[in-house]
Amino acid sequence: MADLQLPSYLVQSETVKARFDELKRRDVILEVSELGKTFESANGPVTALEGVNFRVHRREFVTVIGPSGCGKSTLIRVLAGLEAATTGEVLLAGHPVDTPGPDRGMVFQGYTLFPWLTVKKNVMFGLRNQGLGDADASRDALQWIQLVGLEKFADVYPDELSGGMKQRVAIARALAAKPRILLMDEPFGALDAQTRSKMQSYLLEIWRHIDTTVLFITHDLDEAIYLADRILVLDANPGRVNEVIEVPVPRPRSPAQFLQPEFLSARQRLDELIHPPSATEEAAGLDLSRFVGSGEKTDAQD
Amino acid sequence: MSSSAWLAPRIALSPKRERALTGLSFFLPLLLWAAVSYAPFIWHPNIEITEPGSVSYFQEGMQVERAAFNEELERQRAAGGSLPDGVRANPVYLPAPHEVAVAFYTSFTTEPQRRSEQWLHQSLWHSIQIIFWGFMLSSVVGVPMGILCGTFAAVSRIQEPFVEFFRYLPAPAFGALAVAILGIYDGPKIAIIFIGTFFQQVLVVANTTRQLDISLLEAALTLGANRRQLLFKVVIPGILPQLYRDQRILLGWAWTYLIVAELIGTSSGITWFITQQARYQNFDNVFAAIIMIGIIGLLSDVVLAKLGKTLFPWERASHKA
Ligand SMILES: Nc1ncnc2c1ncn2[C@@H]1O[C@H](COP(=O)(O)OP(=O)(O)O)[C@@H](O)[C@H]1O
Ligand SMILES: [Mg+2]
Numbered sequence: 372m373a374d375l376q377l378p379s380y381l382v383q384s385e386t387v388k389a390r391f392d393e394l395k396r397r398d399v400i401l402e403v404s405e406l407g408k409t410f411e412s413a414n415g416p417v418t419a420l421e422g423v424n425f426r427v428h429r430r431e432f433v434t435v436i437g438p439s440g441c442g443k444s445t446l447i448r449v450l451a452g453l454e455a456a457t458t459g460e461v462l463l464a465g466h467p468v469d470t471p472g473p474d475r476g477m478v479f480q481g482y483t484l485f486p487w488l489t490v491k492k493n494v495m496f497g498l499r500n501q502g503l504g505d506a507d508a509s510r511d512a513l514q515w516i517q518l519v520g521l522e523k524f525a526d527v528y529p530d531e532l533s534g535g536m537k538q539r540v541a542i543a544r545a546l547a548a549k550p551r552i553l554l555m556d557e558p559f560g561a562l563d564a565q566t567r568s569k570m571q572s573y574l575l576e577i578w579r580h581i582d583t584t585v586l587f588i589t590h591d592l593d594e595a596i597y598l599a600d601r602i603l604v605l606d607a608n609p610g611r612v613n614e615v616i617e618v619p620v621p622r623p624r625s626p627a628q629f630l631q632p633e634f635l636s637a638r639q640r641l642d643e644l645i646h647p648p649s650a651t652e653e654a655a656g657l658d659l660s661r662f663v664g665s666g667e668k669t670d671a672q673d
Numbered sequence: 674m675s676s677s678a679w680l681a682p683r684i685a686l687s688p689k690r691e692r693a694l695t696g697l698s699f700f701l702p703l704l705l706w707a708a709v710s711y712a713p714f715i716w717h718p719n720i721e722i723t724e725p726g727s728v729s730y731f732q733e734g735m736q737v738e739r740a741a742f743n744e745e746l747e748r749q750r751a752a753g754g755s756l757p758d759g760v761r762a763n764p765v766y767l768p769a770p771h772e773v774a775v776a777f778y779t780s781f782t783t784e785p786q787r788r789s790e791q792w793l794h795q796s797l798w799h800s801i802q803i804i805f806w807g808f809m810l811s812s813v814v815g816v817p818m819g820i821l822c823g824t825f826a827a828v829s830r831i832q833e834p835f836v837e838f839f840r841y842l843p844a845p846a847f848g849a850l851a852v853a854i855l856g857i858y859d860g861p862k863i864a865i866i867f868i869g870t871f872f873q874q875v876l877v878v879a880n881t882t883r884q885l886d887i888s889l890l891e892a893a894l895t896l897g898a899n900r901r902q903l904l905f906k907v908v909i910p911g912i913l914p915q916l917y918r919d920q921r922i923l924l925g926w927a928w929t930y931l932i933v934a935e936l937i938g939t940s941s942g943i944t945w946f947i948t949q950q951a952r953y954q955n956f957d958n959v960f961a962a963i964i965m966i967g968i969i970g971l972l973s974d975v976v977l978a979k980l981g982k983t984l985f986p987w988e989r990a991s992h993k994a
Contacts (some may be wrong), residue, residue: 453891473897483892487910487987496906497896528987548896 377406380636383619387633391617394600398464400552400584401427403449406459407609408445419445421609423459427552427584432575434587434599438645442610443588449555450586451477473497476545478555482537484529490516490540491525496655497548509534515543518577535566539573546577552584559594563587567624571597575624595635597624614644685895703770710769718760727754736762768957773964776957780950783958793946797965800931800942803859807934808927812920815874822875823882824908833879840872844930848937857938865937868911869930870923885911914985921977928970 378483383391406423419442427433435443447452450461452471461468463475476497484493494512495505503511516525519539529638538558545553559567571594578585588597595602599618606613619633628634679690683883686694709716720742725731728745741760749756763769768776780793791799824827844865851861893907906941936946943962950958982989 447790451891451895453894471891471894473895475895477892477895479888479892481888483886485889485892485911487913487985496893500897500899500902530987544896554895560928604842 377632377636380616380619380633380640382615382636384621384633387619387621391600391620394431397428397430400429400431400464401472401586402462403450404460404462406446406449407457408442408454408648409447409457418576418609420449420611422611425603425612427586430582430584431505432578432585432587432598432600433603434589434595434601435603435605436589436592436595436641436645437605437610437613438607439590441605441607443605444556446605446610447477447554447586447588450552451475451554453477473501473548474551476540476548476550476553478541478545478553478558480557480560482529482534483539484537484540484544486529489526490532491520493540494544494547496544500568501548512543512547514546516540518546518580519543519573533566534562535570538562542574542577543620546581546583550583552586554577555585555587557588557590560589560591567594572626579623592638593629594643595641596620596637597626597629602641603639604641616640641658657665697887707770710767713761717763718814719762719764720759721762722757722759724756724758726757727752728757731757736765748849765954766956768960772957773960776955776961777965780946780958780961786949786953790949791945793962795947796941796943797969800935800944801969803862803930803934803942804866804927806859807863807930808870808924810863811867811870811874811927815871816878816916816920819875819878820882820904820908820912822879823885823912824904829879833876836872836875840876845871845933845937848933852938859864860940861937862934862941865934866927869934870927873926874919874923877923878916881912881915881919882908884915890904914981914988917977917981917984921974921981924977925970925974928966931966 403423403425406420407418408420409418423446424431435446437443445454449456450468452468455469468475471563485496488496489508491512494515495508498508498511499505499599513522513525516522519542521539521543522535524532524536529540532540541558559570562570574585574596585598587598589598596618597620602616602618603612604616605611606615616637618637620628620631620637621633678684679686712891718739720732721744722733722735722737725733727749731737731745737759739761742757745757748793783793785791818832822832847868848861848865851864855861855864889911890903890907896907906915931942931946932944935942936948940948943966945964947959950956950962
């Protein structure tokens with residue numbers, strides 16, 4: 372790819388630059404400073420995160436990418452309050468968070484819909500917790516279900532839905548509680564490629580229509596670029612923010628942009644960060660002769 | 674196709690085959706019983722005397738072992754006395770199927786021998802009440818306790834080690850104690866059912882509660898659920914179908930404690946009926962009563978299973994049975 376004459380990912384068109392300028396003037400919704408997380412495991416302490424710093428502005432869409440095991444899930448679980456930070460601080464709209472709360476909606480990879488509740492009742496769950504009456508909660512829930520295009524399935528149990536539909540319900544359920552930020556941990560990771568790309572467009576469409584900030588974890592490079600205003604690239608061992616990329620692709624996004632130079636330049640940069648040249652050399656250095664040798668032998672026997 | 678094989682690992686049978694095998698599972702033991710009862714050459718170790726002959730201690734209708742009969746026969750033949758006669762028979766404790774079938778009806782119509790005694794249906798009803806109260810009391814305490822153990826580590830730590838110890842103590846061992854404390858009537862019997870069920874119940878329910886996918890609790894937390902809402906709106910509904918299945922199995926265990934329980938203090942219920950009939954050597958009635966216990970147990974379980982399907986409609990989408 373390096374041979375292609377790509378512009379630098381740092382080059383932004385006027386509209387993109389204007390958008391980032393405007394974005395940075397908005398309030399900071401989430402501020403993470405010097406965040407660290409160490410697990411006490413049987414084999415001694417495991418440092419999953421160390422010295423993580425970043426800010427997310429209101430209505431911003433931030434994706435987090437990094438190699439498997441680098442602490443992405445840990446990060447989002449600390450933000451959600453499901454895991455306590457070992458060091459550092461998380462501020463949500465200026466207030467420190469340490470317990471889970473409805474101000475941070477969460478969508479997990481594993482759907483986590485309540486199987487004993489219908490789609491509508493699932494979406495009503497957070498609303499009822501907040502003390503909304505049955506009728507109001509039901510009306511609100513139906514609106515959210517409509518937004519994700521599942522009004523026909525309001526009275527169906529989750530087990531009767533496909534994976535993509537389940538995740539749409541999960542998004543509706545999280546959004547219905549009116550969180551300040553939506554935290555998503557590889558929400559489309561379990562979906563097939565086709566459904567996945569549909570869901571990405573859905574999510575952008577929903578996000579365009581409502582006032583919400585999104586922090587979205589993925590290990591798919593294209594997904595990270597396609598959705599994001601900015602991408603946090605995490606390093607592994609210990610997990611820390613290696614680089615923040617401002618995606619130079621203009622909005623509104625569409626899958627056609629995957630082949631445009633801005634997209635490819637960002638893609639190239641991510642490639643460099645996630646698959647550094649040293650990794651390729653390491654792979655080349657693996658001693659595979661043993662396997663190759665035995666392969667030849669079998670060939671000869673056949 | 675593998676589905677056409679009878680023994681495909683973990684593959685469901687067709688409904689037709691399922692029905693056929695269900696029928697067979699009852700028919701085969703019945704067939705065996707009938708064979709042993711009606712085909713004299715299979716077992717029939719005794720001779721039922723039809724003609725005592727000159728043997729002084731033989732009486733008509735009496736059963737003797739075949740060897741003893743043959744010995745007497747030879748002796749009379751040698752002595753020139755009149756020869757005894759008889760037919761091969763099974764011991765009285767193994768009545769034939771048709772006798773037991775008749776007993777199913779007659780045991781209900783047989784009048785109690787003494788005033789103070791009960792009709793069969795009264796005995797049965799008494800047994801069912803003992804089971805009901807024992808199981809009910811156990812569940813009222815055991816199920817909430819199990820749920821708390823499965824939800825809160827602290828509750829589990831303070832409770833489960835002792836429960837784990839106690840469940841190894843055989844419930845009948847507490848019989849004498851129960852009588853001393855609760856008297857000789859229904860109290861100690863209910864207590865034995867309780868002891869036999871309760872400790873298992875706490876552990877089983879706690880385990881079921883722990884099986885609930887923790888990410889459902891986490892999802893609820895991020896949706897603003899407090900501890901109370903977690904327990905009542907997530908944990909309990911989440912485990913309900915499995916809890917129901919557990920309760921069905923535990924109810925079966927409660928039945929197995931019934932007989933010992935009813936022997937404690939004054940013998941009562943179906944156990945009293947069985948021991949009484951055995952004393953009178955009415956083994957057809959004994960068999961009928963034992964089979965009745967089985968039928969009541971099986972029927973109640975089938976009814977509960979059917980009920981479960983309508984109680985938990987969301988399970989229909991994903992699971993079968
Ligand atoms: N509960 C835990 N106890 C011990 N180690 C953990 C725990 N959760 C995660 N880890 C470790 O922390 C690191 C980061 O995990 P995770 O956040 O799940 O990574 P990712 O989501 O990026 O794949 C891994 O090395 C993992 O083994
Ligand atoms: Mg993860």
